Structure formats: C-alpha cells, structure tokens
Amino acid sequence: MAYSDKVLDHYENPRNVGSLDKNASNVGTGMVGAPACGDVMKLQIQVNEAGIIEDAKFKTYGCGSAIASSSLVTEWLKGKTLDQAAEIKNSAIAEELALPPVKIHCSVLAEDAIKAAVADLKSKQHGSKEAA
Amino acid sequence: MDTQNYFRLFDLPVQYDIDLQALQGNYRKIQAEVHPDKFVTASSSERLQSMQTATLTNEAYQTLKHPTARARYLLQLQGVETLQDSNTAMPADFLMSQMEWREAMEEAQYAKDVGALEALLSTIQNAGKSLQAAFAQALANDAQAASQLVRKLSFIDKISADIHDMISRLED
Numbered sequence: 001m002a003y004s005d006k007v008l009d010h011y012e013n014p015r016n017v018g019s020l021d022k023n024a025s026n027v028g029t030g031m032v033g034a035p036a037c038g039d040v041m042k043l044q045i046q047v048n049e050a051g052i053i054e055d056a057k058f059k060t061y062g063c064g065s066a067i068a069s070s071s072l073v074t075e076w077l078k079g080k081t082l083d084q085a086a087e088i089k090n091s092a093i094a095e096e097l098a099l100p101p102v103k104i105h106c107s108v109l110a111e112d113a114i115k116a117a118v119a120d121l122k123s124k125q126h127g128s129k130e131a132a
Numbered sequence: 133m134d135t136q137n138y139f140r141l142f143d144l145p146v147q148y149d150i151d152l153q154a155l156q157g158n159y160r161k162i163q164a165e166v167h168p169d170k171f172v173t174a175s176s177s178e179r180l181q182s183m184q185t186a187t188l189t190n191e192a193y194q195t196l197k198h199p200t201a202r203a204r205y206l207l208q209l210q211g212v213e214t215l216q217d218s219n220t221a222m223p224a225d226f227l228m229s230q231m232e233w234r235e236a237m238e239e240a241q242y243a244k245d246v247g248a249l250e251a252l253l254s255t256i257q258n259a260g261k262s263l264q265a266a267f268a269q270a271l272a273n274d275a276q277a278a279s280q281l282v283r284k285l286s287f288i289d290k291i292s293a294d295i296h297d298m299i300s301r302l303e304d
Contacts, residue, residue: 031227032220035283038290040230061234105217112220 003064004098010068015075018057020044028121030113034105039066043113045077045085045121053077053085058113065103069093069110077114086118138192138205148206148268150196159193200285203267207282212275214282226284229259233291237298246302253295260288 003011019042022029026047033040039062046055056074060067072093077085093099093107139146142158166182166189174182195201204214233256240248263284270278 031222031224031231033222033227033230033287034217034220035214035222035286036216038230038287038294040227040234040287042227042231059231061231108218109220116221 003068006072006097007064007068007099010071010097011064014058014067014071016055016057016071017059019059020046020055020057025124026121028117028119028124030116030118030120032109032112032116034062034066034109036105037062037066039063039106039109041066041070041109041113043070043073043110043117045114045117047082047121051081053080053082062109063103063106065097065099065106066109068097069099069106070113072096073110073114082118082121085114088114137209138196141189141192142196144196146206146209148203148264148271150202152197155193155196159189162189199264200282200289203264203271203278203282203285206271207275207279210275212279214279214286216283216286219283222280222283222287226287230287230291237291237295241298241302244302246299249295249299249302253292253299256288256292256295260285260292263288 020027020029022044024046028045028047030043031041039060041058041060041062043058044056045053048054056077058070058074060070073088076088088111090104090107090111093110094104097107099107137146139150141162142155144150144155144158163186166186168179168182168186171179171182195205207214233252236252237249240246240252263281267278267281267285270281
C-alpha cells in the first residue's frame with residue numbers, strides 16, 4: 001500500500017519520540033493497543049500551571065500509519081488545554097494524513113490514546129485536590 | 133448435516149478444548165463426500181450444493197483449528213463480539229509487556245541474535261497458553277472477560293508472527 005507523503009514524513013522523521021516521567025503529578029500517560037494488528041501506543045502529555053499542554057511524547061510499535069498518527073497528535077497537543085485535547089477526533093487525524101479506509105483504526109488508536117492520557121492526568125489532579 | 137454450528141458440523145462438543153485429530157478426520161471425511169469428482173454426473177443444483185458445503189466445511193475447519201479463531205467463534209455463538217477493531221483499552225500491565233517484548237525484538241534484530249528471538253518467542257507462547265487456559269475457564273461464566281482474553285490472544289498471535297518473520301529474515 002502506498003503511504004501519503006505526510007505519513008512518510010512523520011514515519012521517517014517522527015516528532016516527539018520518547019518518554020516523560022509517568023509518576024510526575026503534571027504528566028498524564030495513555031496506553032492503548034489495537035488487537036486486530038497488534039499495534040501498541042503510549043502517549044504522554046505534560047501540563048504547565050495554567051493547565052496548558054507544554055510537552056507531549058509518544059512511543060508506538062506498529063505500522064507507518066500508527067506511528068504517523070501518534071507523531072502528528074503530539075504536535076497538535078502542544079498549546080492546548082485538556083478539554084481541547086480531548087476534542088481531537090480521529091477523523092481529523094485521518095484527513096490530515098490522508099489515511100486509506102483500512103488504516104482508519106490507526107487514527108482511532110491515537111484518539112483513544114489522547115483520551116486515556118487526559119483521563120489519567122485528570123484523575124491525578126482530582127486525587128491531589130482531594131488530598132489537599 | 134448441521135451447517136449452523138461449526139462444532140456440530142464435525143460432530144464435536146461445543147467447547148474450547150477439542151480433539152484436533154477428530155476435527156481433522158471429520159473434515160477430511162466431509163471433503164471426500166462432497167468432492168467435485170463425485171458430482172460429475174449430478175444435476176447442477178446438486179453440484180452447487182456440494183460446492184457450497186465444501187466451502188463452508190473449509191471455513192469451519194480453519195476457524196476451529198486455530199485456537200484464537202476458535203475462541204472468537206465460541207463467543208460469536210453466544211452473541212458476543214470481540215471488537216477487534218474498536219476496543220483499544222487493554223490493561224496497562226498487558227500493554228507494558230507488549231512494549232517490552234517489542235523493545236526486546238528491536239534489540240535482538242539489531243544484534244542479529246536469533247537465539248534471543250527464539251527465547252522471546254517461547255516466553256510469549258507460554259503466555260499465550262496461559263491465556264488460552266484462562267479463556268476456557270472464563271467462557272462459561274464471564275463473557276466480557278473471555279472477550280478480552282481473545283483480544284489479548286490476538287496481540288500474542290501478531291507478535292509471534294512478527295518474531296517468526298524476523299527470525300526467517302535473519303536466517304536468510
């Protein structure tokens with residue numbers, strides 16, 4: 001299958017590969033996997049005191065489309081609030097990368113990873129407020 | 133012949149643990165009965181019928197032979213879908229081990245270490261066997277747990293296939 005230029009660009013030069021400290025109180029980690037193709041994606045976001053995402057990192061084992069989807073969303077996430085981040089839809093990812101129908105599930109994986117990272121961070125913040 | 137249920141088609145009990153030799157024996161018996169050579173002089177509707185049975189039997193055999201496909205089919209019989217494409221929420225510890233295994237694969241590929249890949253494959257296949265045993269237990273009383281076990285087995289199948297590919301490429 002031919003990948004689009006944008007997928008190839010992210011695949012060959014992935015942005016923001018790596019890890020953040022998953023135990024830090026301002027870091028949210030989302031891990032998801034796609035049973036059909038065995039892809040695994042870890043996405044982490046770090047917020048500043050104003051609640052804006054200032055850093056995002058990913059690690060993905062999977063096909064080019066899965067890597068490109070996660071690389072792209074790390075770029076999109078920076079500068080967004082958690083609520084704005086949670087609004088990112090897989091259809092926008094698929095459109096930006098011109099993913100063919102059989103690769104749509106890769107963009108679903110990226111959307112689910114964002115949601116999981118946001119939920120993880122919100123549960124941490126909620127927990128620390130209760131403790132305070 | 134019961135064509136509504138793959139297990140009954142082969143005279144097998146509807147359960148996860150099956151006699152694979154009986155499956156293969158009954159499969160061959162049916163395929164011999166519906167072989168095109170036997171229908172050369174038959175009417176076109178009989179020929180069509182025998183062809184359809186042969187196709188169905190083949191599909192049924194492939195499904196029951198493969199442990200993960202058999203598990204998925206058993207859940208389908210209960211009306212439970214395994215959501216291979218849409219359910220991405222797996223337990224974190226399971227996904228962590230997937231990541232670790234993928235990292236170990238990368239390292240072994242870089243070091244061209246076939247022995248390390250074979251050891252990894254055996255670890256993963258043992259994990260798969262435990263999941264299969266857990267599935268047989270969960271099937272009767274917890275369909276959701278059984279469904280998640282099938283999704284886990286899909287990951288195990290994929291990474292095992294990828295390691296096999298990697299080993300053959302390294303041995304070329």
